[in-house]
Amino acid sequence: MRIGELAQRACLNASAIRYYEKLGLLAPPHRSGGQRRYSPDALDRVLLIRFAGEMGFSLPEIKLFLSGLRENAPVGPRWKKLAARKLSQVEAGIARSLRLKTLLQGLLCCRCASLKQCVTALGLSENLRLVAAGPR
Amino acid sequence: MRIGELAQRACLNASAIRYYEKLGLLAPPHRSGGQRRYSPDALDRVLLIRFAGEMGFSLPEIKLFLSGLRENAPVGPRWKKLAARKLSQVEAGIARSLRLKTLLQGLLCCRCASLKQCVTALGLSENLRLVAAGPR
DNA sequence: CTAAAACTTAAAGTCAGCTTTAAGTCAAGC
DNA sequence: GCTTGACTTAAAGCTGACTTTAAGTTTTAG
Numbered sequence: 050m051r052i053g054e055l056a057q058r059a060c061l062n063a064s065a066i067r068y069y070e071k072l073g074l075l076a077p078p079h080r081s082g083g084q085r086r087y088s089p090d091a092l093d094r095v096l097l098i099r100f101a102g103e104m105g106f107s108l109p110e111i112k113l114f115l116s117g118l119r120e121n122a123p124v125g126p127r128w129k130k131l132a133a134r135k136l137s138q139v140e141a142g143i144a145r146s147l148r149l150k151t152l153l154q155g156l157l158c159c160r161c162a163s164l165k166q167c168v169t170a171l172g173l174s175e176n177l178r179l180v181a182a183g184p185r
Numbered sequence: 186m187r188i189g190e191l192a193q194r195a196c197l198n199a200s201a202i203r204y205y206e207k208l209g210l211l212a213p214p215h216r217s218g219g220q221r222r223y224s225p226d227a228l229d230r231v232l233l234i235r236f237a238g239e240m241g242f243s244l245p246e247i248k249l250f251l252s253g254l255r256e257n258a259p260v261g262p263r264w265k266k267l268a269a270r271k272l273s274q275v276e277a278g279i280a281r282s283l284r285l286k287t288l289l290q291g292l293l294c295c296r297c298a299s300l301k302q303c304v305t306a307l308g309l310s311e312n313l314r315l316v317a318a319g320p321r
Numbered sequence: 322c323t324a325a326a327a328c329t330t331a332a333a334g335t336c337a338g339c340t341t342t343a344a345g346t347c348a349a350g351c
Numbered sequence: 352g353c354t355t356g357a358c359t360t361a362a363a364g365c366t367g368a369c370t371t372t373a374a375g376t377t378t379t380a381g
Contacts, residue, residue, distance in 0.1 A: 064340060082347055084358055104285055129293060136289040139282055146279045149240060153272040157265060200370055218377055220328055
């Protein structure tokens, strides 16, 4: 498989594949006449990287846990630890977003004469601190 | 009030205040010997900007709705429209994060022999599309 | 009066995750 | 053999919300 086909199948730009390789997330493949040729396994790998990315893991984090990933190896404690940490981050993000939602709904429904009044009427200085204490 | 005091009271860096001024979110204040001097109202304005920022509005968006903000003017339809849009974005983000949470929990609890098996066993290619269809 | 702290500016740097550009090489179809 | 499209590289550019830097000015405390 050439890089263009791999990219297309993974719904990525070819430059992203090269970028992953440069970062060490993807092993340098065989080359034919200077051009990269990929085995079908590479697609799995790329999809796994994308999947982890969608889960909110950064590329260095993905590199970290893929580096310990052997073919058919059990899901290790390192991965579990990372995933648990990410889970709590996601939960914190949800909690924060729910507070935001409540605030936005409050602002949308209120009948204050001005936005400023509205903000103070809702006692947002307290909520502001809660909202500001987001994830990451 | 000098810029340092304003910044401290708003829990910001002074450079952020100057940045807001440069973007047109904050009116250029009086100057004494070339240095900015702020009225107490400026603090309200800055806090309102920060608050909107915490709500997920970008600085251009904030500029847009603050530009129509008059002292004690009623909350206008423009603001309502922006806020409603932001609300739906926040809701979409929450929905996405909840799916992520479910997936992470599934991955953490499963007993698959390998991460790759696990990912395919959970039918993540479908969820992947759902998760990928996030806000923004 | 002096030293330090706070201020001024424009421009460049930071972070992530890529994309774009420039200038060139390789492969495929006719 | 020639054209077109896919590929190669390193380096620069993009977004957003600032921060940092460098070099200079003003204010304040002692």
